[in-house]
Amino acid sequence: MAEKESKAFDPATKSVDPATVEMIKKAQAAGVETIWDRADKMKPCPIGAEGACCRICSQGPCRVPPVKKAKEGEEQKKQAVGLCGATAETIVARNFARMVCGGAAAHNDHSRGVAKLFKEVAHGKAPGYKIKDIRKLKQLARDYDVPLTEGEGDDKKSRSTEVIAQELADKILVEFGQQDGELVFAAKRPPKKRIELWRNLGVMPRGCDIEIVELMHRTHMGVDQEYHNILKQCTRTAISDGWGGSMISTDLQDVLFGCPVPVSGEINLGVLKEDHVNIIIHGHEPVLPEMIYVASQEPEIVQYAQNKGAKGVQLAGMCCSANELLMRHGIPTAGNYLQQELAIITGAVDAMVVDVQCEMQSLANVAKCYHTKLITTDPRARIEGETMHIPMDEHHAIEIARQIVREAIDNFPNRRAPVLIPDIKYPTVVGFSYETIQYLLGGSIRGSYYTLNDNIIGGRVRGVAGVVGCNNCRTPHDSAHLAMTKELLKNDVIVLVTGCSAMAAGKEGLLTPEAAVKYCGPGLAEVCETVGIPPVLHMGSCVDNSRILMAATACVKAGGLGSDISDLPAAGAAPEWMSEKAISIGHYFVSSGVYTVFGGSFPTTGSALFTDYLFRGLEEELGGMWDLELDPVLAAKKMIAHIDKKRAALGIDK
Numbered sequence: 001m002a003e004k005e006s007k008a009f010d011p012a013t014k015s016v017d018p019a020t021v022e023m024i025k026k027a028q029a030a031g032v033e034t035i036w037d038r039a040d041k042m043k044p045c046p047i048g049a050e051g052a053c054c055r056i057c058s059q060g061p062c063r064v065p066p067v068k069k070a071k072e073g074e075e076q077k078k079q080a081v082g083l084c085g086a087t088a089e090t091i092v093a094r095n096f097a098r099m100v101c102g103g104a105a106a107h108n109d110h111s112r113g114v115a116k117l118f119k120e121v122a123h124g125k126a127p128g129y130k131i132k133d134i135r136k137l138k139q140l141a142r143d144y145d146v147p148l149t150e151g152e153g154d155d156k157k158s159r160s161t162e163v164i165a166q167e168l169a170d171k172i173l174v175e176f177g178q179q180d181g182e183l184v185f186a187a188k189r190p191p192k193k194r195i196e197l198w199r200n201l202g203v204m205p206r207g208c209d210i211e212i213v214e215l216m217h218r219t220h221m222g223v224d225q226e227y228h229n230i231l232k233q234c235t236r237t238a239i240s241d242g243w244g245g246s247m248i249s250t251d252l253q254d255v256l257f258g259c260p261v262p263v264s265g266e267i268n269l270g271v272l273k274e275d276h277v278n279i280i281i282h283g284h285e286p287v288l289p290e291m292i293y294v295a296s297q298e299p300e301i302v303q304y305a306q307n308k309g310a311k312g313v314q315l316a317g318m319c320c321s322a323n324e325l326l327m328r329h330g331i332p333t334a335g336n337y338l339q340q341e342l343a344i345i346t347g348a349v350d351a352m353v354v355d356v357q358c359e360m361q362s363l364a365n366v367a368k369c370y371h372t373k374l375i376t377t378d379p380r381a382r383i384e385g386e387t388m389h390i391p392m393d394e395h396h397a398i399e400i401a402r403q404i405v406r407e408a409i410d411n412f413p414n415r416r417a418p419v420l421i422p423d424i425k426y427p428t429v430v431g432f433s434y435e436t437i438q439y440l441l442g443g444s445i446r447g448s449y450y451t452l453n454d455n456i457i458g459g460r461v462r463g464v465a466g467v468v469g470c471n472n473c474r475t476p477h478d479s480a481h482l483a484m485t486k487e488l489l490k491n492d493v494i495v496l497v498t499g500c501s502a503m504a505a506g507k508e509g510l511l512t513p514e515a516a517v518k519y520c521g522p523g524l525a526e527v528c529e530t531v532g533i534p535p536v537l538h539m540g541s542c543v544d545n546s547r548i549l550m551a552a553t554a555c556v557k558a559g560g561l562g563s564d565i566s567d568l569p570a571a572g573a574a575p576e577w578m579s580e581k582a583i584s585i586g587h588y589f590v591s592s593g594v595y596t597v598f599g600g601s602f603p604t605t606g607s608a609l610f611t612d613y614l615f616r617g618l619e620e621e622l623g624g625m626w627d628l629e630l631d632p633v634l635a636a637k638k639m640i641a642h643i644d645k646k647r648a649a650l651g652i653d654k
């Protein structure tokens with residue numbers, strides 16, 4: 001029998017980004033395996049994909065896929081249950097819950113690290129770092145009831161930044177292990193109505209860690225076996241992420257590294273420079289990258305690079321680390337999640353520095369095919385193989401950063417593969433923190449032309465959409481983000497982006513003011529042109545989805561658009577999601593009252609009952625609900641329909 005010829009896939013079917021397609025071709029020519037090769041060989045297990053496989057005890061795995069309706073004359077098959085009797089609803093809800101746990105744990109653990117660094121900085125024990133945004137520090141102090149002054153009457157004086165920061169750090173750190181009470185942001189920042197709703201439903205989070213632990217317990221074999229009740233704890237856990245860990249990360253990172261303001265930068269693999277030492281910063285936590293940025297600019301380091309024959313040192317970001325560096329320093333972005341292997345395949349990356357989350361283990365193999373040093377920096381995240389581990393320690397961060405940059409420079413002369421950097425990059429304007437948006441679109445007087453609310457009420461802006469989340473190799477890279485975003489813009493919906501979605505938008509030129517004329521309906525185009533902003537606003541990394549929550553809350557508080565987030569003409573989406581974090585984020589948006597539609601697949605379709613609860617039942621309880629729509633343009637249309645429904649309820653449907 002003749003052997004089946006192995007057919008290489010067509011790279012053009014895997015991405016709509018020309019730089020990505022070019023690099024997949026290079027990978028194929030060089031025989032370097034990428035995620036798309038593996039995806040072609042391995043199809044997902046259909047039962048697992050719909051959440052209908054339980055493997056939480058060793059009597060299983062038990063598979064309980066939905067049964068087809070019997071044809072006439074056939075006997076109807078019975079829906080299977082697990083050996084312990086667990087129904088499909090319980091099994092699917094448990095699996096969903098554990099995804100929320102994974103995602104919330106990632107964000108809250110990231111947050112803990114930032115809070116611990118903040119404490120060290122407050123005590124002067126982390127040389128190189130300092131408190132950069134005093135205004136934001138004071139805002140946080142007010143939230144946490146840390147007094148800004150001391151003494152009474154004539155003796156009253158301001159407390160020092162350090163003292164305020166020290167007390168604040170202790171109060172924030174307590175929240176991670178807190179057993180009772182309420183998380184400060186969740187209990188203070190949302191619209192009043194939302195806070196009351198959560199209290200009445202019993203889903204106000206008590207602490208950052210406890211909700212995750214309790215949900216893990218409740219989804220252990222033989223504990224919570226009622227899907228509404230499991231979901232209730234999912235809600236509490238997700239809120240402890242969005243209005244807890246993620247929000248703490250965002251705010252403390254702003255305090256330490258600066259609150260983003262509009263800045264320009266460039267994006268896509270074309271930002272790498274053949275004659276420079278190229279260092280890719282990949283991962284999520286900006287703590288060490290901030291220092292690598294400082295080190296890379298030191299004259300001695302630049303000289304060191306020149307001694308090795310390079311013109312200089314080029315830093316470029318990848319995944320959410322990219323967003324953090326781009327938003328605060330204008331450091332260019334090399335690409336989003338699916339471009340990580342491809343960056344190395346350019347042959348021009350002298351070091352890839354990774355910390356936590358979204359780093360493919362395959363990087364080690366790809367790096368081996370080139371000269372690239374893969375450097376892990378977080379003790380929680382090692383990668384097997386020929387990687388280098390230089391652990392971060394905030395007490396010596398600048399020395400560690402210098403060491404990492406030197407490793408990259410030392411590696412520059414070792415380049416061996418032909419270098420091919422796609423000549424593709426795009427300019428972007430980023431840095432739309434919620435404070436910036438409030439400044440640009442807020443204005444202090446309602447009725448001013450610039451006010452976002454008035455533009456929504458007047459109908460120039462139809463509504464607001466958050467398009468966020470990952471890439472997924474099962475969906476042509478970036479395609480769904482772009483199709484959805486363009487459809488929204490055409491219909492005068494302003495789009496807020498974070499994470500890998502933001503980078504997709506950037507690579508298409510959507511993060512420029514010029515995009516307004518090209519892609520928007522007349523109303524939105526007019527507003528963007530008047531204010532001078534892009535129609536797609538880059539709000540940061542994935543923990544910065546908390547900025548979207550704050551922007552939505554600001555819209556409610558500004559007046560004229562109802563009294564809760566669920567009243568706003570707004571919707572959320574993650575059309576190419578893949579990570580557990582995306583599920584936690586999606587669920588905290590739903591829990592905050594937002595209609596949220598995902599693409600690709602949904603991990604609960606194994607139970608029609610549970611899925612119906614998420615997609616329809618939740619609207620009554622929380623004002624927000626989930627949805628799944630594979631076609632990104634149709635998904636955008638559903639978001640617009642939801643926006644119109646909210647406009648009608650507000651009486652502003654013109």
Ligand code: XCC
Binds near residue numbers: 320470579581
């Ligand atoms: Fe990861 Fe944050 Fe997803 Fe991108 S969007 S693939 S989680 S890098 Ni957050």
Ligand code: SF4
Binds near residue numbers: 059062
């Ligand atoms: Fe099967 Fe029940 Fe064990 Fe799950 S907990 S694997 S359904 S026996």
